[in-house]
Structures are given as C-alpha cells and as structure tokens.
Amino acid sequence: MIDRVARTRVLLTGATGNWGRAALREFARRADRMTVLAFAMPTDRDRETLAEFDGMENLEVAWGDLTDAAAVAACVRRVDVVLHVGAVVSPLADEQPELAHRVNVGSMRNLIAAVKALPDPSAVAVVGIGTVAQTGSRNPPHHWGRVGDPIRVSQFDEYGQSKVIAERLLVDSGLPKWAQLRQTGIFHPGMLEIRDPIMTHPPLGGVMEWVSGEDSARLLANLCEPDVPDEFWGGIYDIGGGEGWRLTNWELQSAIGGAMGVRDIRRWYDRDWFALKNFHGQWYSDSDRLEELVPFRQDTWDAALERAIAAAPPSVRSAGRVPPWIVKHLVMKPLTRKPRGTMHAVRAGDEAEIAAHFGSLEAWRSIGDWSTFEPPAPSGHPSTLDHGYDETKPRSEWSSLDYAGVAGHRGGTLVTTEVQRGDLATLLTWSCAEGHEFDASPRLVLTAGHWCPACVKDAAGYARQAEHNRFLAQVVDA
Numbered sequence: 001m002i003d004r005v006a007r008t009r010v011l012l013t014g015a016t017g018n019w020g021r022a023a024l025r026e027f028a029r030r031a032d033r034m035t036v037l038a039f040a041m042p043t044d045r046d047r048e049t050l051a052e053f054d055g056m057e058n059l060e061v062a063w064g065d066l067t068d069a070a071a072v073a074a075c076v077r078r079v080d081v082v083l084h085v086g087a088v089v090s091p092l093a094d095e096q097p098e099l100a101h102r103v104n105v106g107s108m109r110n111l112i113a114a115v116k117a118l119p120d121p122s123a124v125a126v127v128g129i130g131t132v133a134q135t136g137s138r139n140p141p142h143h144w145g146r147v148g149d150p151i152r153v154s155q156f157d158e159y160g161q162s163k164v165i166a167e168r169l170l171v172d173s174g175l176p177k178w179a180q181l182r183q184t185g186i187f188h189p190g191m192l193e194i195r196d197p198i199m200t201h202p203p204l205g206g207v208m209e210w211v212s213g214e215d216s217a218r219l220l221a222n223l224c225e226p227d228v229p230d231e232f233w234g235g236i237y238d239i240g241g242g243e244g245w246r247l248t249n250w251e252l253q254s255a256i257g258g259a260m261g262v263r264d265i266r267r268w269y270d271r272d273w274f275a276l277k278n279f280h281g282q283w284y285s286d287s288d289r290l291e292e293l294v295p296f297r298q299d300t301w302d303a304a305l306e307r308a309i310a311a312a313p314p315s316v317r318s319a320g321r322v323p324p325w326i327v328k329h330l331v332m333k334p335l336t337r338k339p340r341g342t343m344h345a346v347r348a349g350d351e352a353e354i355a356a357h358f359g360s361l362e363a364w365r366s367i368g369d370w371s372t373f374e375p376p377a378p379s380g381h382p383s384t385l386d387h388g389y390d391e392t393k394p395r396s397e398w399s400s401l402d403y404a405g406v407a408g409h410r411g412g413t414l415v416t417t418e419v420q421r422g423d424l425a426t427l428l429t430w431s432c433a434e435g436h437e438f439d440a441s442p443r444l445v446l447t448a449g450h451w452c453p454a455c456v457k458d459a460a461g462y463a464r465q466a467e468h469n470r471f472l473a474q475v476v477d478a
Contacts, residue, residue: 006033007058008224011079013039013066013086013107016049018188020085022217024053031058034224037075039064039086066107069114076114081224082126084111090133090159091196094340097158104162105169112173122176125233127223130167130182132208132238133160133280135449135475136459140378142478143207145282147182147236148387148449150472154278155356155459156340164456171236171444172427179223180236180448181290185281187245187304188213189311192256195331197341200273201357202249205376208281210252211241212299219296232293236448240287245301248376249281255301259309261320268327272367273336273343275357277478285382352460385474389446396422403428403442410451411468433468 010027014020015038027036035058040046042063053059064071066086076082086107093100108128115121136154138145153160167180187210202208216239222228247255257265291297309317319327336343345353346364358364388409389402400419407414411433419428424443431437432452444450451472455465466473 008034008081008226009037009079010034010224011037011039011075011082012220013082013084015040015061015085016046017085017089018190018213019183019186019216019220021049021052022188022213023083023085023220024056024059026214026217026221027058028053028056030221031056034058034221035060037062037079039066039072039075041065066103066110069110072107072110073114073117076111076124077118080124082111082115082124083220083223084108084126084128085220087129087163088159090157091198091340093159093162094156094198100158101162101165104159105165108166108169112169112175115175116173125177125179125223126170126175127220128167128170128178128180130180130236131160131163131280132182132184132282133157134164134167134182135282136160136280136478137206137277138280138282138475138478139203139206139277140376141383142475143281143283143378144285144383145238146284146286146384147238148447149385150475151449151451151456152462152472152475153456153459154280156278156353157280157459160280161457161459164450165453167236167448168440168444168450168453171448171450172425172439172441174425177233179233181219181239182237183211183216183239184208184241184284184287185210186213186216187211187301187308189308192260192308192312192316195335197335197338197344199332200269200336200342201275202279202281203276204248204250204253204271204274204373205378206249206279206281207283207378208247208249208252209240209242209283209287210245210247210301211239212304214304215241215297215299218298219290219294222294222296229293234443237290237293238282238284238287239290240284241299241301242287242291242297246283246380247301248378250376255305257320259305260312260316261318262324263320264324266370266373267324268332270328270333271370271373272364273332275342276359276363276367278356283378283382285384356460386471387446387449388471395424398422398424398442398446403445406446407431410471411465412452433465 038061062075088100088103115124135149136152185208253265342357388406399421404414413431415429415431425441427439436452436454466476
C-alpha cells in the first residue's frame with residue numbers, strides 16, 4: 001500500500017474536459033507521490049466520462065458545482081495545490097455567455113475566498129488558467145505576442161471576456177502563492193470531430209502556437225512537484241509548445257486534411273467562408289520561459305497528429321474517400337449558415353458581425369476564390385510591442401514615475417499620489433482616456449497588460465480607444 005500521508009494533495013477542477021482527462025492520466029502515473037481530488041458536476045455525462053478512471057488508486061471525485069462556494073471551500077480545505085482548469089469554453093460559451101461568466105468568474109471568486117479563509121492561506125498554491133483569447137486577434141504582421149501585450153478580446157468572445165475578469169481577480173487577490181497560465185490551443189483527438197460554426201472563424205492567414213494535451217497535462221503535474229522554483233509563483237505565463245508547434249491556420253487545415261486522406265482541403269470550403277479577422281492566436285516570443293522554469297515539453301506536432309488520427313472514428317480517418325462536394329455542401333456549408341456562422345452573418349445582413357469577421361461587406365466581396373489564394377508565410381522573426389516602460393529596469397525600482405509613464409502611454413493617468421517603490425501588489429487608482437477610474441496593481445497593469453475593465457468590455461470600440469491609447473494602437477488593426 002502506498003503511503004498517502006507523504007503525497008501532495010491536488011484539487012483539479014475541469015477534470016472531465018480534454019485537458020482534465022489528460023491530467024488525470026498523468027497523475028495516475030505519479031500515484032506514489034500525489035493524490036487528486038477531482039471536482040466534477042454530478043451529471044450522467046460527467047459520471048460516464050470519469051468511469052475511465054474507476055481503477056485509479058490515487059483519485060477521489062468530489063461531485064458539485066463550482067458556483068457553490070461551500071462545496072468549493074470544503075475541497076480547498078483538503079488540498080495543497082489547486083489546479084483551476086474548469087471553465088465553460090467556446091463554442092458553448094458563445095452560445096451561453098451568461099453561463100460562461102457565472103461559472104468562469106464565480107468559480108475564481110469562490111476559490112480565492114476559500115483559500116483566504118484558511119488558517120494559513122500560504123499553505124495552498126493556486127494555479128489559474130487563462131487563455132490566448134484574452135489578447136484577441138493578432139494577425140500578421142502582429143502575430144508575435146507575449147505576456148504584457150494589450151488585453152484585447154475579440155468581439156462577441158464572452159469566453160475571453162470572462163477569463164480577463166477571472167485573471168484580474170487572481171492576480172490582485174492578495175493570495176500568498178499563486179500563478180496564472182494562459183493556455184493556447186490544445187491539440188487533441190476531439191478537434192477532428194468538431195462540427196460547429198466556429199470552424200470558419202479563424203482566418204486562414206492567422207497563426208497559433210499549439211500545444212498537445214499530453215504536454216499540457218505534464219505541465220500541471222509538474223507544478224505539483226516539490227522542485228518548482230520559487231520564482232515561478234506570482235507570475236503570469238503563456239503556455240505554448242514552442243517552435244515546432246507554430247502553425248498558420250492554413251497549415252493546420254492542410255495538415256489535418258492530409259492526415260485524413262483529403263487531397264485538397266480547398267474542395268471542402270469556399271474561400272470567402274473564412275473570416276479575415278476577429279479570432280485569436282499568436283506565436284509566442286516568451287513561451288520558452290515557462291519551459292525553462294517548469295520543463296514539460298516532450299511531444300511533437302507530427303506525433304500528436306498521428307495519435308489524433310489513430311484515435312478518430314473510421315468516418316474521420318476515411319474522410320478523404322468521401323466525394324468532396326458531399327462534405328462541402330452537406331456538412332460545411334450548413335455550418336457556416338447556422339447562427340454564429342460567417343455566412344449566416346452575410347445572409348442576414350448583420351452589420352456588426354460582418355464588420356467583426358470581415359471589416360465590411362465590401363471587404364468580404366473582394367476576398368476572391370481559391371485561384372488567387374497564396375499560402376500565408378508570416379515572419380518567423382520574433383518582434384515585440386512597446387509596453388510603455390523600461391523593461392530592463394529592476395522591478396524593485398519601479399516608482400510612480402514608471403507608473404505615470406505607463407498610464408500616459410495608454411492615454412490615461414495615475415490617480416494615486418503616494419506609491420511605494422518596488423511594491424507590485426498594492427492596488428493603485430488609475431484613470432483611462434475615457435474618464436473611467438479603476439483599481440489595479442502595477443503587476444496587473446505592467447506585467448499582465450491589463451488596463452481599464454470598462455473599456456476592455458467594449459470590443460467594438462477598440463479602434464476608437466486606440467486614438468488616445470498608443471499601447472492599444474499597436475494591435476488595433478491586427
């Protein structure tokens with residue numbers, strides 16, 4: 001019998017999702033030193049999903065709702081580390097935005113309150129999960145990003161908006177031991193079976209630095225090991241697979257299609273079904289930092305794609321044998337015409353959605369067909385945005401002059417007059433160019449790229465805001 005007393009106790013939310021299940025498989029391999037309390041909804045679907053782990057010796061399931069503060073607190077009192085993976089994600093978050101905010105924001109509030117209520121809050125480490133969607137559309141030539149770039153959520157993306165709020169809560173929570181990870185696109189077998197209007201939201205010329213579910217799971221488990229460096233805690237990090245996982249959206253489409261035996265993926269779609277902007281995705285200039293602190297990368301894109309195809313149902317593996325016109329007209333075209341679909345917006349004359357996806361109806365009409373298409377080739381040389389302060393200056397020396405300069409770079413002002421040098425955590429009062437006052441720590445503003453919470457909600461108004469915000473203006477046309 002394994003000694004349970006010596007093992008690290010982990011609370012894992014979101015255990016029934018793709019990332020959560022991969023994490024459970026990884027934790028099962030570390031049963032000699034870790035136990036897992038998986039928080040899951042008491043639904044037939046979640047029970048069926050977790051049946052895979054019925055024989056997992058170091059697993060216990062807590063059935064409950066993340067919006068139930070008492071249920072969350074009861075679990076927090078029993079663990080050493082909280083891995084908060086659970087969330088309502090897209091496309092469900094797009095369909096039910098109120099649910100997304102209630103769960104994604106409410107669960108973070110409950111976790112923070114639960115840790116603060118402990119006799120020793122420093123005894124529990126909290127790892128929050130954000131998303132690449134927080135920085136929104138970053139098409140070439142603005143496709144290289146890093147933590148600290150403008151928080152700028154794509155229009156109609158309530159999942160991204162909910163994660164912005166949750167991140168603010170954690171970073172400025174005052175908890176003694178926390179970290180925030182912004183997850184990129186996780187490549188997993190289930191991606192091959194997605195049939196949703198979101199399929200044509202990513203621009204063909206856009207990019208994503210992917211990561212596998214297995215590497216992501218390895219990262220979570222590694223964060224529960226005793227050798228995590230102290231400097232990791234209190235930071236915000238981009239999760240990315242690294243150089244070999246940096247693909248354009250066109251390369252992703254082509255690779256998946258090719259693996260399914262599709263000779264020419266273009267025969268499945270009309271070119272003008274794909275949005276020109278308003279999605280999310282970056283290649284990271286800073287994702288190697290997380291790998292340096294907590295090494296987790298072992299996977300490759302080719303291996304992950306091969307596994308995904310092997311795990312796919314026969315209908316997916318043999319998709320290349322189906323006449324392309326059947327897939328195009330009976331599967332893909334109807335998806336684009338459903339609510340939230342790009343062609344639904346065009347057919348309905350929805351000016352707001354048309355503007356978000358294409359810029360204008362005229363821009364959509366000028367896209368052209370596949371005969372004029374050139375595969376995108378964005379620069380592989382990393383570039384960085386101006387964050388509005390001297391990034392070589394030690395954080396211990398940051399002062400009101402630095403903060404006032406950052407505020408001015410964003411068209412606003414620092415309202416607080418008394419600032420302690422090198423104090424990154426204390427909340428200061430700021431004012432944006434539109435006159436909204438808000439409280440935020442220097443860590444949140446300078447290192448995480450947050451600014452006015454009222455303005456970030458106004459995704460349709462980013463271009464207007466950028467007229468007075470040089471920080472935001474660097475990516476407003478991305």
